[in-house]
Amino acid sequence: MRKATEFGVGLTLLLVAGGCGMSRYEFEPNRVYLRAQENITRVELSPVQRQDIQDILAFWFGTPDEPRFPALADVPMDEILDLELLQAAAGPVGSEEDGTNFGVYRRNCAVCHGITGDGIGPAGAFLNPYARDFRRGLFKYTSTLGPMTPPTDQDLRLLLERGMPGTSMPSYQLLADRDLDALVQYVKYLAIRGSVERALIVESVDHLRDADDRLVDVDFDRDSPERIAAALAELTPLISFLARPWLDAPSRVVEVPPRPEGWDSSEAVARGRELFAGQVANCATCHGDDGRGDVDTVDYDDWTKEYFDPQNPRRVHEYLALGALKPREMVTRNLQWGIFRGGSEPEDVYQRIFHGIPGTPMPAAPIKDADAPATDLRLTTDDLWDLVAYVLFLSSSGDLVANGSVASSNVSGQ
Ligand code: HEC
Ligand code: HEC
Incomplete structure (x- = not known):
């Protein structure tokens, strides 16, 4: 019973x-x-x-x-x-x-x-x-x-x-x-x-x-x-x-490739920083060059957009009366905090960058095929690892970044 x-x-x-x-x-x-x-x-x-x-x-x-x-x-x-x-x-x-x-x-x-x-x-x-x-x-x-x-x-x-x-x-x-x-x-x-x-x-x-x-x-x-x-x-x-x-x-699972040799070296962090600010990866547009962009995006997640039209905000009351939650603007993440909702292992961060964050403005990174010509500017999996190195560096050394001494140490702090 x-x-x-x-x-x-x-x-x-x-x-x-x-x-x-x-x-x-x-x-x-x-x-x-x-x-x-x-x-x-x-x-x-x-x-x-x-x-x-x-x-x-x-x-x-x-x-x-x-x-x-x-x-x-x-x-x-x-x-x-x-x-x-x-x-x-x-x-x-x-x-x-x-x-x-x-x-x-x-x-x-x-x-x-x-x-x-x-x-x-x-x-x-x-x-x-x-x-x-x-x-x-x-x-x-x-x-x-x-x-x-x-x-x-x-x-x-x-x-x-x-x-x-x-x-x-x-x-x-x-x-x-x-x-x-x-x-x-x-x-x-x-x-x-x-x-x-x-x-x-x-x-x-x-x-x-x-x-x-x-x-x-x-x-x-x-x-x-x-x-x-x-x-x-x-x-x-x-x-x-x-x-x-x-x-x-x-x-449909995409296996995360193994971490390359020296994935968290200061060279990798420096390459990652450049990619982060560059136009292909385009991370800085939302997160800021130093990753501190915890700003409202004037955008909403897909769950909210389903009923809330920012062009017609007054209509929201009709939905609130039916139980909808008050719309909140999406906040990009301050990556210096080092708080990763989807997991903080390097492989988790890799997955986030690879897949983006569905339902939010964060897009999947543009990845190029293995046989793509060198003129193809999209990212390789090694580039993604460099981005991971920079993201993790930002959170472990946020203060260093703020003080201007970027990439002077190894990510894992050794
Ligand atoms: C269009 C805006 C936008 C762009 C471009 C963007 N992000 Fe984001 N990112 C976000 C938002 C919004 C969130 C928070 C999503 C959430 O909390 O649901 C986020 C969250 C994250 C997180 C946190 C993941 C976690 O587990 O909590 C990481 C890491 C991240 N972004 C890295 C990157 C990197 C690296 C790039 C470039 C390849 C990038 N982002 C490009 C908007 C963006
Ligand atoms: C105290 C409140 C709270 C409790 C209790 C709670 N959750 Fe959550 N859960 C959340 C919040 C908040 C989020 C969304 C965070 C975000 O969007 O970043 C979430 C997100 C999720 C997600 C979505 C993950 C994704 O990939 O999008 C799943 C699945 C989930 N919860 C399952 C559960 C299950 C199962 C339980 C019970 C064992 C549970 N939650 C208990 C607050 C809670």
Whole structure:
């Protein structure tokens, strides 16, 4: 028997039903994205059409207490998501007598990331940066090629173990192995569920013309599950399309090349400094020549841009009323602080420069192919290592830079 005995810090603030360990947590509809799409298309969904979206999602993905996912003909969903681990992450907080934990997401994460993974948990509005909204399926600190390619399980696992220094995202390295694996599964689940919801919203505003039009002609309360599943079959390509990249992610990993000999020598730092300020790498435009550019960019991250139009700022109130968080300008990083959210090993910094930071203004560095002619000005992997050396030098010797004695010492301080 599963016992609902303990509740995560802050979560007691939320509505918790008494009785046999069941709770009344529900997934929240993505009202902000719906309104944004309605404003673009000038179509307003009827209450029935909105309810259909939630009913379809519940049929496919279950509830916060009982997660599930549909079997698809073309994508093996059980290779992407592990149902047993999902169930361990979901539901009310509790544990078996043998110490196996349940509800690990609700205990550890929901206070910031929200039950729905929308980043608007009870503490959400007070954090800076805001906690991640998983529902776009967009992540910043990945090892995979392409801004829209999801992270691998290992990327997420590493992130949980490390936390994100300089943000409120804590390290969970003390959790049991199984709990960490369950959390990785649950983040993927919320991301896939959230992106399917977005796709259903787009499908609805694009195709439903009259208030009586429906995405599917079923009665979710009365029809048999078989009948509902058959009627929803024509919509499952949406899930396949959004889930497949998670299956392919491991094949999109870009291995970091080994550190070259002398990668952190003062010569490498000097070369890195030149590249950093130069026009090809273009780092200084945002970070300043000395890396201290912790300035507002007058730009916003992709999560915010989805509903906030800086050209039309007054409209934001409409979204705030629906639960959106107040837009905050993106801040570039002061690299002299030496705080790396995606990890501070040289290989981590290499990855950040190589991939950029998806969802933010920081672009992937322009890399040239191995067989490109010498006239191709784009960067080589050795150039990237020089940039890594300079970035790490900046943070270990920020004061030296400020005093004008740049690159006089070895990065690793030997
Ligand atoms: C105290 C608040 C807080 C808690 C608790 C918390 N997080 Fe976070 N989390 C954050 C913040 C803030 C960010 C975003 C930082 C940023 O964008 O730079 C974040 C980002 C993330 C990311 C995105 C990483 C990426 O590559 O983009 C993942 C995944 C994540 N958290 C998972 C979790 C999980 C799983 C838990 C529970 C085990 C958890 N978080 C608990 C605050 C929190
Ligand atoms: C268009 C502006 C822009 C350019 C160009 C740019 N960056 Fe950034 N960079 C940012 C922003 C914004 C962030 C913070 C992103 C965040 O916090 O989510 C950042 C963060 C970083 C970080 C911190 C990573 C971490 O793990 O926390 C490093 C390192 C970095 N940049 C290095 C570079 C280097 C090296 C270059 C040149 C190859 C470069 N940046 C070019 C905007 C830029």
